[in-house]
Amino acid sequence: MADERIDQVVGELTGSQILHVGCVGQAAGKYRMHMALCQRLPHAEILGLDIDAAGALELKRRGYAVVIGDGQCLPFRSSFDSIAAGELIEHLSNPGEFLRACRQALKPHGKVVITTPNPFAPMHGLMYAKNFNRAFNSEHSLWLCPQTLSELARRSGFQVKKLVFIDDLAPEKVASLCYKAFAYIWKGLRIFLPVRFRNTMVAVLEPV
Numbered sequence: 001m002a003d004e005r006i007d008q009v010v011g012e013l014t015g016s017q018i019l020h021v022g023c024v025g026q027a028a029g030k031y032r033m034h035m036a037l038c039q040r041l042p043h044a045e046i047l048g049l050d051i052d053a054a055g056a057l058e059l060k061r062r063g064y065a066v067v068i069g070d071g072q073c074l075p076f077r078s079s080f081d082s083i084a085a086g087e088l089i090e091h092l093s094n095p096g097e098f099l100r101a102c103r104q105a106l107k108p109h110g111k112v113v114i115t116t117p118n119p120f121a122p123m124h125g126l127m128y129a130k131n132f133n134r135a136f137n138s139e140h141s142l143w144l145c146p147q148t149l150s151e152l153a154r155r156s157g158f159q160v161k162k163l164v165f166i167d168d169l170a171p172e173k174v175a176s177l178c179y180k181a182f183a184y185i186w187k188g189l190r191i192f193l194p195v196r197f198r199n200t201m202v203a204v205l206e207p208v
Contacts, residue, residue, distance in 0.1 A: 004166040005086065006036045008202045012113045012162070013037070015081020016044050019105060021071040021098075022088035023048030024055030026137075031059060033086050038064060049074070074099045076105035076142055086115045087168075090140045099156035103207055112158065112205040118165060119143040121199035123182065130178070131180045146201070151188075153205050162204040 018041065023034040029119055034048050048066040050056045059066045069075065071085065072094055085101050089095045102112045117124065128135035144152065148161050167184040167190065190198065 003032075003168075004032055005168040005200055005202070008115055008164055008166055009084055009086060009115065010037065010040050012111070012202070012204050013041060013052070013082045013084060015046070015107075017080045017107070018044045018046045019050045019074075019076070019080045020046055021074070021083060021085045021102075022050055022091075023059065023066060024050040024052040025087070026139075027088075030055065031062075033084075034059065034064065034066075037060075037084065046130070047080075058083050062159070073160060074101040074105045078105070078107050079109050080105055081107055084114075084185075085112065087150070089114055090116050090142055090144065091137075093141060095142065095144075096152060096156050099153065099158060099205070102205075103157045106207060110207070111161070113202065114140045114205065115168070115200055115202045116144050116149070117168075117199050118196075118199055119145055121197055123186065123199045125184065143153070144201070146196075149201070149203055153203075154208075157207055158205040159208050161206045164202045165198040166200050166202055167198045168200040182184045 020037055025031055025033055038046050040076050046065065048056070048059060049065055049069045049071065050066070051068070052071050053068050056066045056068045071088060072092060083105060089098060093096050104143055124135040146163060169184070
């Protein structure tokens with residue numbers, strides 16, 4: 001099954017200097033996006049950054065350029081053409097601080113490409129029904145929808161230049177039979193629903 005999230009992020013990143021914030025990833029997706037970005041964008045210098053020291057050191061051991069750091073206080077100024085942050089912003093204590101740090105780290109005319117779960121996706125509603133008090137990852141501190149993402153971007157000095165809805169499903173990497181069944185059934189049924197019901201948003205933010 002194709003990885004729609006990685007495909008979309010790769011297609012949006014431009015320039016020769018790219019920062020990947022949250023490069024370690026989690027669970028079944030650990031290291032997956034960072035390794036894919038480095039493999040599929042060989043023309044670019046990609047620096048990974050993550051607060052997970054052990055994971056960052058493991059990526060360094062594998063030969064990737066990675067530093068340990070907090071995305072909410074990036075130590076860079078006008079250094080990058082693009083910044084990627086996949087499934088990160090919903091984990092943060094202060095997402096506005098993260099976006100303002102990104103704005104300082106970008107070169108003029110740079111962009112930030114983020115992905116985050118779509119709270120209105122049927123999959124998350126079903127997970128909420130199943131899990132009683134949570135719909136997804138227990139480490140998430142917030143949900144962003146198109147409206148709140150646009151307002152957060154505006155307050156942080158950005159505009160949402162592009163917003164795409166995709167499915168971030170990896171049934172072959174998850175042990176849960178319920179998840180596998182949903183993923184394969186959803187792939188067949190989703191063509192009958194508006195794309196805004198897919199489970200992940202990919203947003204391209206540009207400074208204003």
